[in-house]
Amino acid sequence: MTTSPLPEDRIPVIVGVGEIVDRPKDIAAGLEPLALLVEALKRAEADSGAQWLAEIQSLDIVNFLSWRYQDPARQLSDRLGIKPAHAYYGPVGGESPIRYLHEAAQRIARGECSVAAVCGAEAQGTATRAERAGIALPWTPFAHDVPEPKRGAAFQKPMAVTLGVFRPVTVYPFYEAATSAHWGQTPREAMAESGRLWATYSDVAAQNPNAWLKRHFTPEEITTPTPDNRLIAWPYTKLMVANPTVNMGGAVLITSLAKARAAGIAEHRLIHIWGGASAEEPRDYLVRDQFFESHAQNAVLKAAMELGGDDGQVNGQAFDAIELYSCFPCVPKMARRTLGLGADVQPTVTGGLTFFGAPLNTYMTHAACAMVRKLRSGAGLGLLYGQGGFVTKHHALVLSRQPPRAALAQDTSVQAEADRHRGPVPEFVTEAGGKSAVESFTVIYGRNNEIEHGVVMLRTSDHARALARVPARDGQTLAHLMNMDRTPVGSSGDLVSADDGVLEWRVG
Incomplete structure (x- = not known):
């Protein structure tokens, strides 16, 4: 789609x-x-140095989940x-702040x-404390x-709900x-990559005055x-998943x-979109073709690279600062590979x-705030990448202190490119x-660190897809799934129907 320059x-x-972080000693x-x-x-408004609130003509609010209005x-x-x-x-979606910024x-x-x-x-954070205290x-x-x-x-399909794989924390492990x-990694190597990546995120949080865990x-x-x-x-352990019990705006x-x-704002404080x-x-993750990549994520990030590329050099290094959405490690691990970045990537400004x-x-609202501060401090080109659902909805936005080379395009969708692959x-x-063979799997734990059951995503001998339970009593199959030195993906086992009608799988 061609664009033409626009007036100022x-x-x-x-x-x-x-940004505001609220840590009340008194719950009420x-x-x-x-x-x-x-x-x-x-x-x-205070950060801008001018008066704007009374002139707001477009207002987008990210969906609340802690309180309903x-x-x-x-x-x-x-x-x-x-x-x-x-x-x-708007509706629920971790990518929605980026989408709203783009649409505004x-x-x-x-x-x-x-x-x-x-x-x-x-x-x-406050709502949970109040509920527990009866306040x-x-x-x-x-x-x-x-x-x-x-x-x-x-x-999601009823079987996914029955087996407990309908929440982000139990679906992302499939990816x-x-x-x-x-990628040819052993589970031990994959875990080590996740640990190093998450430690890098924690380093940035430790320096961010608005972070909830600053260490x-x-x-x-x-x-x-x-x-x-x-x-x-x-x-995934607790320190590898999103922490929603916070109070932030x-x-x-x-x-x-x-x-x-006209308002007299200094040029170096203006961030161009x-x-x-x-x-x-697809919203139903069980009707996707596979789980080792996201075609939508790939298409979105490649489009962002093309937008930020210089003189035809289309690669992740075009960006001086990036924010890769980080609800679970698999998301930025996939993203950094699509961007062509190494394991030493600096994946966050937030x-x-x-x-x-x-x-x-609304995490990406805060990421946008952090990116603006980073670009004002001298970084040249910034990438904000957000996603929502179960690796479902993807949106990227490119920001810079410098004016863009072309007018802002009105068509943001790269859905056709995603669907093509x-x-x-x-x-x-x-x-x-x-x-049947393992396509992917997870093992669900209770709060007492005891296994509730395992869930395997399988390909049957007829090449169909199925979900099956691994009972907590089946220690041999669970040990096979959680072997740190050899992936169970691709391994074969026996699929049977349990007394309650749910499929069960055991290694064999």
Whole structure:
């Protein structure tokens, strides 16, 4: 798609970023998400050095999961005393902050608005503490009549729900096992890579004043199970997964280059939005062709590389700073390979969803804030990559202190490119028997660090796909699955139907 240069009033720039971290000693004094949003927006305005809040014409709010509101976009607008033409409260998705930033920039490029805000907040830490203590929080009344947003189980097959593999923490391990086998790694080597990568995230979080856990963790601390670092779903320990029990708010203010200059904002503080790309995998992960790569992720990151490439040099080194979404290690491990980056990659400017904290859908709002600060300090070109669901929704955005070489494109989808690489999808079956081979697997643990059961994703002798249980009593099969020196992916075993009608698998 060709684009043409635009006048300054159609060039979008980020002018302000704001964050707040709330750590109340008194539970009842904790700030609710709407209050965190207001404070984050005020801080973003203060960061810009000019007055913007009263002029907001486009307002996007990242979906809340820690508290439910009636029409949160209207309530926030009322608190700010504004009536934006575009006021949107979106669905669940970890990529959504990046998408909203991209879409807000496109509105400015189309001349539909001149000031836009993207913001998100969660107070899961306070909400969880209050629930456990039996304390009623003095917040805006919880909107019980507002439907809970669709998540996880709503998009998955009944058998996935029955076996407990319908939550992110139990689905991402399928990608972890499949990717490491595809890359020729032993599970021990894959675990070591995850530990080193996560230690790098923790290093950045330790230096970020807005991080929830501000200390360095060694790779061994991260990957070794302990009473305080229990196994959740093999191979992930608590320190390898997102930490949602935080209280945080973040906001980004965007305007046109002309309006920013008229407000007297220094050029080195203006961050240009060059563009980006988006694509998705099927919501039901069991109807994907394989689990050792994401075609949507590949297409999105390759499009971002092309956007940021210089003189035809299309590779990850085009970026001086990157944020690779980090809900679970397999995501940035896949991404850095697509970007052509080595194992020594600096994958974050923020600190990651384990250590910085995971305010549910809005981590990438904070990543955008951190990236703006990084670019203002001198980095040339930045990449923000977010994803949501189960390696499902992907969005990348390229930012820079320098003006873009071309006008912002309005078409962000690279879905056709993703779909072009998708292979045949095996039929999913719930009745099968005989020999079958492991496509991927996980082992689910309880809070007492005891195995609940294993789950294997299989290919049957008829080349269909099935999910099967490995009972906790089957120590031989579980030991085979969790062998650190040889991947079980591709190994064969026997598939039978248990008394409750659920398929079970044992090595043989």
